Amino acid sequence: MGAPTIEMEERDEAGKVSATYVESASGSSRRVDVILPKNTYSRWARLINVFLPAGYPNSVTDDYLEYQIYDSLQAFSSSIAGLLSSRAVLQGVGVGDADASPTAALLLTVVQESAGRLATILFAHKLGNSLVAECKRYRLLADIFNDAAMILDCLSPAFPKPIRVVFLSVSSVSRAICGVAAGSSKTSLSAHFAMWGNLGELNAKDASQETVISLMGMLVGSVVVSNVSSTFATWSSLILLLSLHLFANYRAVRAVRMLTLNRQRANIVLSNLIEQGKALTPKDASEQERIFEWDGILRWRASEITGHAQIGVRLQLLLASTGSIAVTGSIQNPTINLADLLETYANERFLLWVNAKQRSVQIVLKEGCTTASQLKAWTLALMVTRRLKRQKLPSSDPQGVLMLLREELGEANRNFEDFLLQLTLVGWDVQSSMLETRSGFRINFPVGHNAEGKKKNASGRHRSAEIDLDP
Structure with missing residues (x-):
C-alpha cells in the first residue's frame, strides 16, 4: 500500500x-x-486593501466598516468647509488689504495660538479622565467645536478689528478643545476596533485613509472656493457642508457598539438585568444609548430617571450628604453613625449613602476596589433610588435609609455573581473600569481597624471612625 x-x-x-x-x-x-x-482580488480590491488593517475583516470589530464610511464622509466635507473658513481668516488678518500690517497679522496669530494652547491645558486637566469613558460623546462634541470654529472664522471679517481678534481667539480655543477631545476619543475608539492587538497598524491605516480623503477634499474644495465668492453662496455652501459633517459624525458614533460599561450603558444593562433577568448585548444596548447624557444620572432602562450618583468621591462628601454640616474641616453632628455604615459594608470594597429626599447617591471606594465592586455599587445605587422613588421615606429618618440600604445590598449580593456571568457571556468587558469620570479618591483602614472593631473605635453616635483619606 x-x-x-x-x-x-x-x-x-x-x-x-x-x-x-x-x-x-x-x-x-x-x-x-x-x-x-x-x-x-480585483485591482480595486487590492487598492482598497492598502487602506484596511491586515486581516480585515477578522482583525477588527463588526462596527468598524460602518464607522469608517461615515468618518470618511465627515472628513471630506470638513476639508472643504475648512478651506472656506481659511479664506475668511486670511481676509481677517488683512490679506488683500493695502493698510494691513504684517506685524499686526503676526501678533494676531500669537494671540490665537496662546489662547488655543491654554485651552488645551485646561480642557485636558478638567475632562481628561472622562474622555475614555465617554468617547462617543466627545468624538461628536469635538466636531461640534470644530464647526463652531469655522463659523466664527467666517463671521470675523464682518466685524471691526478689535472684535475680530476676539472671534478668532474663541475660534482657536474651540479648535484646541476639538483637538484634545478628538485625539483622545479616537484613540479609545481605535482600541475598541482592534481585535488582534493591532492598534498601531490600525491607527497607521486610519492615517492613510484620512490623508487620501483630505487630499480629495482639498481638490474639490479648491474648485468650490474658486467659484464661490459672494456672501450668500459662501454661507449656503458652509451650512450645507457643516450639516453633512455633523450628520456623518452622528451616524459614525451611533454605529459604534462599545463593549465596556460606562455610566449610561451600566444603567441600561443593569436595570434590564434586575427587571428582566436577561443581559442585553452591546448591540442592543447601543440602540438605546444616548450620545449626550447628563453625567451621573441614574436611569431605569434608559427612560425613567430615578436619581443621581457620584462614584469615587471623598468621604467628606458622603458624610455631608447624610445631613451633616462641614465647618472648618470638621463634620458637625452627623445624622448617621459612621461605624454602623462601616459594618453594613464590611464585606464590600465601597461605602454608599443616599440622600432620600434628593435621591442623590454618594459612593466612596476603598483601596483595592475592583471593577466588579464598582459595578456592584452602581447596581445598588440603581436599586436604592428606584425603590425610593416608589416608596417615599422621611428624609429625617437616617436609620430607615440605612435599613433600606442593607436590604437592597443583600438583594444585590444574591444576584450579582450571576449578573457578571451573564454580562460576560453576551460579550461585555467587565474588567475595564469606566464608571469614574473624574480623578477619584480611595479610603484605607489603619492596621487593626475594621468593622468588627467598631466597639473599640466608636463609643457614641457622634464619633467617627478613624479613616485615612488618600491625598
Missing part, C-alpha cells in the same frame, strides 16, 4: 487560501505540488 497523500492549506491574515501543498508518492519517489489559487 502506497504512502498516504498529505494536503495542507496556507491562508493569509484575512483567512483566504493563499496556497495548497500536496505531497504525493509514486514508488520510491516523492514530490510536493504547490497549487496557487486564482487571484480572487
Whole structure:
C-alpha cells in the first residue's frame, strides 16, 4: 500500500487560501505540488486593501466598516468647509488689504495660538479622565467645536478689528478643545476596533485613509472656493457642508457598539438585568444609548430617571450628604453613625449613602476596589433610588435609609455573581473600569481597624471612625 497523500492549506491574515501543498508518492519517489489559487482580488480590491488593517475583516470589530464610511464622509466635507473658513481668516488678518500690517497679522496669530494652547491645558486637566469613558460623546462634541470654529472664522471679517481678534481667539480655543477631545476619543475608539492587538497598524491605516480623503477634499474644495465668492453662496455652501459633517459624525458614533460599561450603558444593562433577568448585548444596548447624557444620572432602562450618583468621591462628601454640616474641616453632628455604615459594608470594597429626599447617591471606594465592586455599587445605587422613588421615606429618618440600604445590598449580593456571568457571556468587558469620570479618591483602614472593631473605635453616635483619606 502506497504512502498516504498529505494536503495542507496556507491562508493569509484575512483567512483566504493563499496556497495548497500536496505531497504525493509514486514508488520510491516523492514530490510536493504547490497549487496557487486564482487571484480572487480585483485591482480595486487590492487598492482598497492598502487602506484596511491586515486581516480585515477578522482583525477588527463588526462596527468598524460602518464607522469608517461615515468618518470618511465627515472628513471630506470638513476639508472643504475648512478651506472656506481659511479664506475668511486670511481676509481677517488683512490679506488683500493695502493698510494691513504684517506685524499686526503676526501678533494676531500669537494671540490665537496662546489662547488655543491654554485651552488645551485646561480642557485636558478638567475632562481628561472622562474622555475614555465617554468617547462617543466627545468624538461628536469635538466636531461640534470644530464647526463652531469655522463659523466664527467666517463671521470675523464682518466685524471691526478689535472684535475680530476676539472671534478668532474663541475660534482657536474651540479648535484646541476639538483637538484634545478628538485625539483622545479616537484613540479609545481605535482600541475598541482592534481585535488582534493591532492598534498601531490600525491607527497607521486610519492615517492613510484620512490623508487620501483630505487630499480629495482639498481638490474639490479648491474648485468650490474658486467659484464661490459672494456672501450668500459662501454661507449656503458652509451650512450645507457643516450639516453633512455633523450628520456623518452622528451616524459614525451611533454605529459604534462599545463593549465596556460606562455610566449610561451600566444603567441600561443593569436595570434590564434586575427587571428582566436577561443581559442585553452591546448591540442592543447601543440602540438605546444616548450620545449626550447628563453625567451621573441614574436611569431605569434608559427612560425613567430615578436619581443621581457620584462614584469615587471623598468621604467628606458622603458624610455631608447624610445631613451633616462641614465647618472648618470638621463634620458637625452627623445624622448617621459612621461605624454602623462601616459594618453594613464590611464585606464590600465601597461605602454608599443616599440622600432620600434628593435621591442623590454618594459612593466612596476603598483601596483595592475592583471593577466588579464598582459595578456592584452602581447596581445598588440603581436599586436604592428606584425603590425610593416608589416608596417615599422621611428624609429625617437616617436609620430607615440605612435599613433600606442593607436590604437592597443583600438583594444585590444574591444576584450579582450571576449578573457578571451573564454580562460576560453576551460579550461585555467587565474588567475595564469606566464608571469614574473624574480623578477619584480611595479610603484605607489603619492596621487593626475594621468593622468588627467598631466597639473599640466608636463609643457614641457622634464619633467617627478613624479613616485615612488618600491625598
